[in-house]
Amino acid sequence: MFDITLITMGKLKExxxxxxxxxxxxxxxxxxxxxxxxxxxxxxxxxxSPAEISVGLEKEAALIQSKIPKGAxxxxxTPEGKELSSEGFAQKLSEVKISGKSSAAFLIGSxxxxxxxxxxxxxxxxxxxxxxxxxxxxxxxxxxxxYRAEAIxxxxxxxx
Numbered sequence: 001m002f003d004i005t006l007i008t009m010g011k012l013k014e015x016x017x018x019x020x021x022x023x024x025x026x027x028x029x030x031x032x033x034x035x036x037x038x039x040x041x042x043x044x045x046x047x048x049s050p051a052e053i054s055v056g057l058e059k060e061a062a063l064i065q066s067k068i069p070k071g072a073x074x075x076x077x078t079p080e081g082k083e084l085s086s087e088g089f090a091q092k093l094s095e096v097k098i099s100g101k102s103s104a105a106f107l108i109g110s111x112x113x114x115x116x117x118x119x120x121x122x123x124x125x126x127x128x129x130x131x132x133x134x135x136x137x138x139x140x141x142x143x144x145x146x147y148r149a150e151a152i153x154x155x156x157x158x159x160x
Contacts, residue, residue, distance in 0.1 A: 002032045003103035004146060005069055008139055009060060009110035011038045017136045024143035031150035037067050041110040053112050061115040064107065072103040074122045076114060077142065081125030086159060089145055090152035092124065106146070108138055 012018050021036070028034040040063075042056035068074055073096045084092060096104055107114065107122075119125060128138060151158035 002097055003035070003069065003072070004028065004032045005035045005037060005067075005072065005103065005105040006108070006139075006142065006146070007037045007039065007064060007067055007105060008108045008135070009039050009041045009064075009114075010135060011040075012136055012139065014136065017140060020140045021143055024140070024147050027147045028143070028150060031147075031154060034146075039063050039067065044112070048112075054115075057110070057112060057115040058117065060110055061117045064114070064118055065121070068105050068107075068121075069103050071101070072105040073099075073101045073124070074105050074107065075124045075126050076107045076109070076119055076122040077128060077138065078109070078114065078119060078125050079127055079130070081127035083127045083129060086145060086148050087152060089126075090149035090159075093146075093149045094153050106142060108135060108142060111135060 012021055025034055025036060039060070042059045044052055044056050048056070093104065107118065109118070128141065133141065148159055
C-alpha cells in the first residue's frame with residue numbers, strides 16, 4: 001500500500017477544521033497509509049523584518065527536512081507552483097506510484113511560506129491557484145484533493 005504523508009506548519013484548533021481533517025484522513029485510509037505531521041511555526045515578532053522571516057523559514061526548513069520520509073517523492077504547495085485540475089493531480093500521483101516510489105510527502109508551509117531550500121528539494125511544486133487561503137482551510141482542501149485523487153484513480157463515483 002502506498003504511503004502519503006502530509007506535513008503542515010501549525011496545528012488546527014477550530015473544531016470544524018479538526019472534524020473535516022479527521023473525516024478526510026479516515027477516507028484516505030481506504031486507499032493508502034496516511035500520516036499527518038504537524039510542526040510548530042517559528043515564532044516571529046509582531047512585525048517581522050524580511051531578515052527575521054528568512055531566519056525563521058530556515059529554522060522551519062531544518063525541522064521539515066527531518067520529517068520528510070526517506071525516499072519519498074516531495075510535493076510542496078507554493079503560489080509559484082504549477083496549477084493542476086483534480087484529474088491532473090490524480091494523474092501526477094499515479095505517475096509517482098508507477099515510477100516505483102512507495103511514498104509521497106506533501107508540504108504546506110507556514111503563514112510566511114517556506115524556505116527556498118525546501119522548494120529546491122521538492123520533486124514538484126504545486127499551486128492551489130492565485131487566491132490566498134487561510135492555512136487551516138488550505139489543509140482541508142489538500143486533504144480533500146488527496147482523497148479525490150485516490151478516488152479518481154480507483155474509479156470511484158466520488159469525482160463527478
